[in-house]
Amino acid sequence: MLAPPPDSSVVDFLPQEGLLAEELQFYQSYDWCLNPYLTVNEAIRHLHDELTRLAVAPEGWQIDEVSTNIFLLSCGLLNCIDEYLRGPALRLPKRLAVTAAGRVTARLVEAASDKPRSRRQVERWRKSWLASLNDFLSFVVRRQAIERENLVKVGRELAVLLEVPLPPDLQGKRVGTPTPFNRLDLTPGDLLALGDSFVRRFPDRTRPILIVGLRTSGSYYAPLLRALLEAEGFGNVRLLTIEPNKGVGPREKKELERFAARDYLALVLDDPPHTSRTVLAALDVVSRAGFTPSKLKFLAATHPAKRTWFAWLPEDSVITLLPEHWHKSGLLNPKAVELRLTEYFRSRNFSRVSVLASRSADELNTHLQCIPSDERGVRLKRIFEVQLETPAGEKQTKYVLAKSVGWGWLSYHAFLIGHRLAGYVPPILGLRQGILYAEWIPQPVGTPNEKRGAFVEASASYVAARARRLTLKGDTTAGIDLKRYNNGVEVLAKALSRAYGPVLTDMLMQPRIGELLRKRPCSHHALIDGKMRPDEWIIGPRGILKTDYEHHGMGKAAVNVTDPAYDLADTILSSALSEDEERSLIRQYVRQSGDTTVEQRLFMHKLLAGLWTMSEIQDQLFGSPRGAVAQSDYHRRFMNAWNFLTVQTARYCGTLCHQRKDFGWHAPLVVLDIDGVLDRRLFGFPCTTAAGIKSLSLLSAHDYSVALNTARSVAEVKSYCDAYGLSGGIAEHGTYLWDAVGQRELVLISSEAECQLAELREHLRRIPGVFLDERHRCSIRAFTYRDKPLGLVQSLLSSARSASVGDGALAPISTHIVNQFLVDLRLDRLSFYHTSIDTHIVVKDHDKGTGLVALRNWVLAKDAETIAVGDGEPDLAMFRVATRSFAPANVGPRRQARFLGCQISSYHDQQGLCDIVRKIIHSDGGRCPRCDYDEGNLRENADVFISILQSADQKWSTNLRKAVLNSSAFKFFIR
Numbered sequence: 012m013l014a015p016p017p018d019s020s021v022v023d024f025l026p027q028e029g030l031l032a033e034e035l036q037f038y039q040s041y042d043w044c045l046n047p048y049l050t051v052n053e054a055i056r057h058l059h060d061e062l063t064r065l066a067v068a069p070e071g072w073q074i075d076e077v078s079t080n081i082f083l084l085s086c087g088l089l090n091c092i093d094e095y096l097r098g099p100a101l102r103l104p105k106r107l108a109v110t111a112a113g114r115v116t117a118r119l120v121e122a123a124s125d126k127p128r129s130r131r132q133v134e135r136w137r138k139s140w141l142a143s144l145n146d147f148l149s150f151v152v153r154r155q156a157i158e159r160e161n162l163v164k165v166g167r168e169l170a171v172l173l174e175v176p177l178p179p180d181l182q183g184k185r186v187g188t189p190t191p192f193n194r195l196d197l198t199p200g201d202l203l204a205l206g207d208s209f210v211r212r213f214p215d216r217t218r219p220i221l222i223v224g225l226r227t228s229g230s231y232y233a234p235l236l237r238a239l240l241e242a243e244g245f246g247n248v249r250l251l252t253i254e255p256n257k258g259v260g261p262r263e264k265k266e267l268e269r270f271a272a273r274d275y276l277a278l279v280l281d282d283p284p285h286t287s288r289t290v291l292a293a294l295d296v297v298s299r300a301g302f303t304p305s306k307l308k309f310l311a312a313t314h315p316a317k318r319t320w321f322a323w324l325p326e327d328s329v330i331t332l333l334p335e336h337w338h339k340s341g342l343l344n345p346k347a348v349e350l351r352l353t354e355y356f357r358s359r360n361f362s363r364v365s366v367l368a369s370r371s372a373d374e375l376n377t378h379l380q381c382i383p384s385d386e387r388g389v390r391l392k393r394i395f396e397v398q399l400e401t402p403a404g405e406k407q408t409k410y411v412l413a414k415s416v417g418w419g420w421l422s423y424h425a426f427l428i429g430h431r432l433a434g435y436v437p438p439i440l441g442l443r444q445g446i447l448y449a450e451w452i453p454q455p456v457g458t459p460n461e462k463r464g465a466f467v468e469a470s471a472s473y474v475a476a477r478a479r480r481l482t483l484k485g486d487t488t489a490g491i492d493l494k495r496y497n498n499g500v501e502v503l504a505k506a507l508s509r510a511y512g513p514v515l516t517d518m519l520m521q522p523r524i525g526e527l528l529r530k531r532p533c534s535h536h537a538l539i540d541g542k543m544r545p546d547e548w549i550i551g552p553r554g555i556l557k558t559d560y561e562h563h564g565m566g567k568a569a570v571n572v573t574d575p576a577y578d579l580a581d582t583i584l585s586s587a588l589s590e591d592e593e594r595s596l597i598r599q600y601v602r603q604s605g606d607t608t609v610e611q612r613l614f615m616h617k618l619l620a621g622l623w624t625m626s627e628i629q630d631q632l633f634g635s636p637r638g639a640v641a642q643s644d645y646h647r648r649f650m651n652a653w654n655f656l657t658v659q660t661a662r663y664c665g666t667l668c669h670q671r672k673d674f675g676w677h678a679p680l681v682v683l684d685i686d687g688v689l690d691r692r693l694f695g696f697p698c699t700t701a702a703g704i705k706s707l708s709l710l711s712a713h714d715y716s717v718a719l720n721t722a723r724s725v726a727e728v729k730s731y732c733d734a735y736g737l738s739g740g741i742a743e744h745g746t747y748l749w750d751a752v753g754q755r756e757l758v759l760i761s762s763e764a765e766c767q768l769a770e771l772r773e774h775l776r777r778i779p780g781v782f783l784d785e786r787h788r789c790s791i792r793a794f795t796y797r798d799k800p801l802g803l804v805q806s807l808l809s810s811a812r813s814a815s816v817g818d819g820a821l822a823p824i825s826t827h828i829v830n831q832f833l834v835d836l837r838l839d840r841l842s843f844y845h846t847s848i849d850t851h852i853v854v855k856d857h858d859k860g861t862g863l864v865a866l867r868n869w870v871l872a873k874d875a876e877t878i879a880v881g882d883g884e885p886d887l888a889m890f891r892v893a894t895r896s897f898a899p900a901n902v903g904p905r906r907q908a909r910f911l912g913c914q915i916s917s918y919h920d921q922q923g924l925c926d927i928v929r930k931i932i933h934s935d936g937g938r939c940p941r942c943d944y945d946e947g948n949l950r951e952n953a954d955v956f957i958s959i960l961q962s963a964d965q966k967w968s969t970n971l972r973k974a975v976l977n978s979s980a981f982k983f984f985i986r
Contacts, residue, residue, distance in 0.1 A: 029358065030440075033073075038423050038426045047188050048186065048565070050182065055177075062081060062167070082199065085144050085234075086231040089252075095133060096134065097260040097263065129181075136177065146165045149241065152238045189230075190228055194417070195283060202232050204338075205331070212327075212330065213308075219247040219248075220247065222236055225254070225280065232281075251270075253293070267297065284314075285320075287320065307328055310331075312334070339444075346366075348413055355440045356440075364397060365397065367395075371396060394410055394413075397410070409450060410452075412449050413447070415446060419445075422445045422447070426447065431480040432480065437451070437549070452552075464592075467599070469554060471595075475600050481537045483537055496567060497571065500525050504521045504525040505521055508524055509694055510694065515971065532608075534607075535604060535605075537574075538565060539570075539572065540578050541564030545586050547559055579596060617656075621696070622694075622695065625656075625695070656694075660698045664734070676738055676750075676752055677714075678872075679878055680715075681715050681716065682863055682879045685723055685727075686721070689719075691963070700963040706927075707737075709928050715931075716738045722851055723742060741862035747759065748869060767840050778828065780795050781795060784849075789854065792852075794821045794824060794849035795822050820848070823848065860889045863879065877893045879896040887904060895914075896912060898914075898923075899922075899927065914930070921964060922964050
């Protein structure tokens with residue numbers, strides 16, 4: 012098993028043996044590339060270093076890499092410059108944006124943010140920069156041996172421009188990461204191939220051309236294509252970059268209209284399209300400027316997952332490059348790989364290296380391609396069987412994984428991480444032209460997994476090693492606003508903002524919550540892994556190793572947080588660690604990393620890990636067509652994340668409740684419904700509020716026995732009892748009793764009903780698009796996933812809005828399906844009902860009333876006093892049998908509840924529960940010293956999450972007033 016270093020405070024690491032000295036020396040001088048989000052100031056500094064390195068870099072691959080880095084950093088600066096000149100834009104609904112009022116407001120926002128003096132200075136700098144960059148790229152596009160003297164000469168011109176000071180607010184901007192060279196397996200050579208294709212199809216060198224690059228990637232594409240076309244003899248080539256989803260600014264619009272009036276041909280450049288949204292937006296912008304369809308061409312490579320993106324466009328308007336013709340596809344040709352591996356293995360005393368065509372390698376590659384993943388982020392990779400021979404004639408067989416990891420400096424992180432994490436990850440062989448070569452360790456079929464304890468230890472050691480060896484320093488740490496790359500912060504802020512009320516209030520609060528989340532302290536900022544699922548681990552010769560370790564945490568579509576607590580939270584979620592295993596994980600991580608404050612940060616990262624997983628899964632469920640096995644796996648992971656969020660939040664809130672001294676059963680027994688009473692779907696999953704915490708604290712402080720009575724599953728009832736210190740509960744519509752005091756259970760349904768439930772489960776599982784919550788034992792919870800949320804009006808009127816995550820939501824299944832099965836299968840013991848998000852199939856003759864009677868008789872006595880609190884129609888059954896009953900103001904069957912003697916509070920949801928609890932404790936409305944615990948405890952433990960729970964109890968109008976008065980509120984409408 013992997014052992015921690017003797018002194019965990021030491022940041023040094025054991026170097027990996029066998030790496031080429033020239034590669035190790037070269038890549039180790041690029042430690043800065045571990046931070047993919049450079050500031051403009053940092054990019055200028057590193058670019059200056061690369062221009063200096065031009066004169067001294069060894070001939071061969073090193074000077075090619077330096078030239079590539081100059082191209083990447085230079086175009087990154089251009090992208091920031093163009094974004095700066097564009098300025099902020101107003102985010103408005105499309106229908107409002109096209110109105111006169113919308114256009115006037117947008118112009119006012121743009122005018123208010125304009126800085127004429129700085130803008131003129133930056134425009135002059137941009138013009139000079141483009142001219143010098145074009146001179147540099149004119150040598151690069153010749154696709155022959157790099158002419159060092161000419162490059163060095165032009166490089167001096169670029170270096171002189173770097174000495175010109177830029178506005179301070181521009182220097183602090185973040186350089187956008189180009190997706191094609193970071194995670195889409197593309198290279199500048201692919202853009203040149205697209206350019207060659209255009210030249211062959213449209214050879215008229217006299218026509219004027221405007222290259223329109225779509226930012227961010229277009230800022231990298233456009234200068235390179237212009238240099239190519241000029242080298243091919245096109246005499247009049249201009250370039251412009253725009254962000255179509257943001258809209259063009261006044262300067263960009265004026266430029267487009269000017270070139271359209273002069274009869275230019277517009278070449279629009281972008282990433283391989285994933286949807287048609289950006290393509291349509293770009294074509295709309297360019298067309299509105301005056302370019303007719305005959306004067307528009309769209310250049311983009313074709314991603315393997317979206318081969319027909321251009322099918323709706325006129326054939327003569329599209330120039331594309333199929334994935335099998337991408338440059339990196341050629342780099343994974345067996346002969347090319349054999350040449351590269353010969354170079355690597357000869358340094359390890361092997362005289363002969365042969366890549367074999369083998370069935371075993373084919374099977375490994377088939378399995379590798381079948382691993383579920385984000386289709387947009389799948390890296391080009393292939394496993395090779397390699398036969399090695401020593402000078403003495405001894406032969407060995409190894410497997411090697413060749414994997415695309417980026418281009419230029421955007422790929423070096425893979426080598427550096429693999430080197431620094433030696434012993435924790437599979438051994439690497441080297442990195443060349445954006446392809447990382449590493450040993451592949453086949454896993455024997457049927458080999459049992461390592462013991463859970465060993466896995467927990469390996470996970471803790473790995474995360475601690477990243478915290479020690481991949482530390483981020485300076486302004487690469489938290490608190491930095493990455494704008495549209497704030498993916499993790501945006502997901503968490505969007506979910507948490509729902510606590511403030513319906514549309515508008517939650518939108519206004521998102522920027523404020525985002526600021527608070529970014530300002531949370533962290534003592535160990537590091538380049539996190541971001542993907543800690545169990546299938547990411549393998550068994551190596553000396554212990555458990557982490558695969559696929561280099562690119563999940565940071566990037567355009569990544570979570571983009573720098574706190575190792577996220578990796579710990581993701582491990583706890585994805586491996587379903589028990590509380591004991593979680594404590595062991597944290598304990599070992601702290602011991603090996605010295606990060607003593609991680610537990611204080613862990614809960615918010617648990618929320619993020621769960622929400623991120625749910626959002627990713629819903630995106631993938633509605634991406635490419637999925638078979639039953641893949642859909643089942645995604646559904647299982649979705650439900651695990653939902654359950655994780657529910658349980659972890661309950662545990663966190665439970666720590667703030669008054670801890671009961673008397674844990675036994677005694678009358679009067681207070682029985683609570685969960686949904687609508689203790690919990691609400693505040694954040695896309697069920698959670699209580701500050702008022703709910705106060706309610707349970709008051710009952711506990713006054714020594715009341717509290718039980719649950721819910722449609723929730725057996726597992727959830729047990730978890731809630733543990734989290735909140737409750738005596739027990741009734742689960743799944745009165746069919747199951749749990750005694751948390753005596754740790755015993757009682758199933759109330761008959762064996763015949765169990766058989767009918769089992770039969771129906773099997774039939775429902777076979778229906779495509781129908782999914783079951785497998786936690787339910789004595790009932791069935793079925794639902795489907797809805798691709799798009801309800802419209803604005805419907806979502807405001809429906810609780811389904813609060814259950815949505817990302818762009819999807821849960822929904823009940825068809826009434827006709829259930830009715831058909833109940834009749835055809837003669838399931839006479841079962842019935843069903845729908846909620847806003849699911850369908851419950853329950854056992855007849857069992858309800859919350861029969862469950863309450865059974866629990867009372869089981870743990871107390873037949874004449875024991877019971878007090879029931881509920882809010883829905885199923886709760887009427889327990890109102891009938893309870894001694895007293897109460898409901899919050901959001902009770903559904905109000906008239907029926909009143910008829911049964913139920914007292915209805917004038918407050919809604921958890922505020923209503925708190926009001927009810929005070930009436931139960933002090934019917935005269937008084938207070939006692941024990942009533943003060945709840946308020947004081949919440950104040951002492953106040954943090955971002957608690958303040959949000961407190962806002963959830965306030966009126967929508969109160970939250971709206973606070974949101975409007977918040978200085979950061981309207982940042983939501985600025986992009």
